[in-house]
Amino acid sequence: MAHSRPKIITYSSSWTLVPTHYCRNTCGYCAFVQRTGARAQLVSINEARREIERAHAAGATELLIMSGEGVEESRAVRDALSREGYTTYIDYLIAVARIALEYDILPHVNIGNVGEDELRALRAVAPSMGMMLETLDAGLRRSAAHLRAPDKEPARRLQTLRAAGAARVPWTTGLLIGIGETECSRAETLKAIARIHEQFGHIQEVIIQPFTPHTGTLMEEQRAPRFEEVRNAVLLARELLPREVAVQIPPNIAPRFLELVEAGARDFGGISPDGDRINLEERWLAASFYYAQLAKRGYTLRARLAMYDDFITPHWLSPEMLERAARVRRRLPQFAADSLATEKEVYV
Numbered sequence: 001m002a003h004s005r006p007k008i009i010t011y012s013s014s015w016t017l018v019p020t021h022y023c024r025n026t027c028g029y030c031a032f033v034q035r036t037g038a039r040a041q042l043v044s045i046n047e048a049r050r051e052i053e054r055a056h057a058a059g060a061t062e063l064l065i066m067s068g069e070g071v072e073e074s075r076a077v078r079d080a081l082s083r084e085g086y087t088t089y090i091d092y093l094i095a096v097a098r099i100a101l102e103y104d105i106l107p108h109v110n111i112g113n114v115g116e117d118e119l120r121a122l123r124a125v126a127p128s129m130g131m132m133l134e135t136l137d138a139g140l141r142r143s144a145a146h147l148r149a150p151d152k153e154p155a156r157r158l159q160t161l162r163a164a165g166a167a168r169v170p171w172t173t174g175l176l177i178g179i180g181e182t183e184c185s186r187a188e189t190l191k192a193i194a195r196i197h198e199q200f201g202h203i204q205e206v207i208i209q210p211f212t213p214h215t216g217t218l219m220e221e222q223r224a225p226r227f228e229e230v231r232n233a234v235l236l237a238r239e240l241l242p243r244e245v246a247v248q249i250p251p252n253i254a255p256r257f258l259e260l261v262e263a264g265a266r267d268f269g270g271i272s273p274d275g276d277r278i279n280l281e282e283r284w285l286a287a288s289f290y291y292a293q294l295a296k297r298g299y300t301l302r303a304r305l306a307m308y309d310d311f312i313t314p315h316w317l318s319p320e321m322l323e324r325a326a327r328v329r330r331r332l333p334q335f336a337a338d339s340l341a342t343e344k345e346v347y348v
């Protein structure tokens with residue numbers, strides 16, 4: 001099973017829908033979490049549909065449905081679920097995913113730790129899901145990074161990775177680099193991912209994501225990792241992960257992306273027509289810019305579906321998802337012949 005052919009760099013034309021910014025954790029680096037105010041509320045189904053219509057009009061083929069963890073602990077979220085006629089957050093997510101499928105957009109769900117039964121329910125409508133493992137460095141549970149983040153307990157996150165394998169969900173995970181973890185623990189985290197993948201075969205990609213300090217967070221004063229640390233992490237990932245597991249880097253957070261490609265990265269993740277909704281301070285460039293930059297080094301940027309091609313089989317996907325995958329493939333963006341002329345940085 002070989003994911004990445006030489007010289008092909010993949011990405012997904014992805015649109016992010018955040019049902020709520022509520023999360024019960026407080027990670028020291030997180031600028032996403034909101035426990036009060038409008039962003040802590042739950043997006044109504046009608047609002048979600050409008051957002052999906054925008055995604056479709058912009059040409060997105062993936063809907064990244066992303067939220068924090070333990071959202072049902074929020075009274076406001078529970079009340080909204082009840083108003084919308086749903087008993088659980090998972091039921092609500094399934095309804096949102098079904099709307100995306102109506103528009104030939106494939107949902108990719110990332111809501112943190114999820115149990116195996118919930119994953120089995122979600123896989124009927126979402127052909128891929130993910131959760132950053134981040135780090136197995138247990139010392140971070142005593143530092144600002146994860147002191148107030150019970151869901152970042154390494155054992156709990158490993159349990160979710162295994163549950164995803166048991167539920168046959170094509171899965172994306174990754175490491176957060178520079179939050180205080182040791183270099184040794186990076187290797188241990190990658191080896192743990194490799195071991196779980198050997199058991200279930202479900203890890204499609206591992207993101208190497210550099211920590212970015214955000215104003216207003218506990219770790220706003222901490223420096224971002226040096227480029228060499230990020231590059232070494234890409235090299236280490238390529239060395240320790242099975243060949244079929246792609247290494248992904250987010251090119252907007254890692255501006256020296258060409259050097260990271262040379263180090264072994266083969267996927268850029270979601271390049272969104274509406275910018276980065278999580279790292280709001282990051283610049284985001286259009287896919288045609290990356291296409292032109294990569295072409296100069298002999299690489300071809302190619303759009304992929306939410307799940308990697310090797311997972312488009314009856315073992316991994318339901319008959320409905322297989323049929324949807326074929327339809328959505330016809331909507332994948334293609335680069336025009338003049339894309340190579342796009343030298344200027346096009347921001348979205």
Ligand code: SF4
Binds near residue numbers: 023
């Ligand atoms: S679990 Fe995720 S959303 Fe919640 S605080 Fe941590 S990084 Fe933010």
